[in-house]
Amino acid sequence: MKTVKQVSQLTGISVRTLQYYDEIGLFKPTKVTVSGYRLYDAAALEILQQILLFRELHFPLKDIKAIMQDPQYDKNDAFIRQQKLLEAKRDRLNDLLALLNKLIKGEKSISFKEFDMSEYFGLLKGFRNNHEKDIVKIWGSVDKFDQTVDKIKENEERAAKAAIQFYGSIDNYTAAMKKYLNELPKKAQNLNHLISGDYIAKTAELMKKLTLDLRKDVSSNEIQCIVGEWVDLVKEETNGLKNNDWHLLTEGFLLDNALIEANDKMYGKGASNFIGKALKVYWNDLKL
Known part of the structure; x- marks a missing residue:
């Protein structure tokens, strides 16, 4: 023992x-x-x-x-899928190591392809042009959507690192976001019922509890337990969210101007950033 x-x-x-x-x-x-x-x-x-x-x-x-x-869960299948993700990350790291090796040897090798998010931003532009009504319904206005995209561009390096962390490469991330944006209009319709139920009241109660003291450590057991309650509530009301949904939601609290403004106004200045950081810790298992 x-x-x-x-x-x-x-x-x-x-x-x-x-x-x-x-x-x-x-x-x-x-x-x-x-x-x-x-x-x-x-x-x-x-x-x-x-x-x-x-x-x-x-x-x-x-x-x-x-x-x-759950004895019925296919663990081996989950391992195989995640193995592919790790292999993609490994390939990217090998590319970066090869680039560093050249630089150490004094070779000139200028490459930004590992961090290039131009295809992703092109995807967002196409979504803006073809789904204006859906954008207004979800973001409130096209201007607010544009502000969100601008903020992501301002933090492009951070966004690229997050994309690679969660998806193994920016190409994988872009492909996942393409699928997500295609499904987003339908998702927005399915979430309309949340407004009429007691989901909003429950969420507000948990958010008030979560942001009661913004000086607290977001990785503390107290904060993480509240985050867990909220995550469970969202999963229950939405019949579960996919990993890319949670990634976008987490980044939204940190980068989405409309979401930041709304949360800071309701729960205090810095509340949205606090919530986003707490969610990041939650998904990364209290890595202090």
């Missing part, structure tokens, strides 16, 4: 994170002593290894918990 401290030293995960896994029912200790010490056997460590692999592949905690508790 290993103590929680020993497991922490073995895996590199903080004791706090292991305790959090226990609190949410994701990873329980094999035994808890009379004194309250958590102990883990070899079988438990195998389970933890599997959880950490899912986290390394950017699976949200809620999804991992569902996977671990």
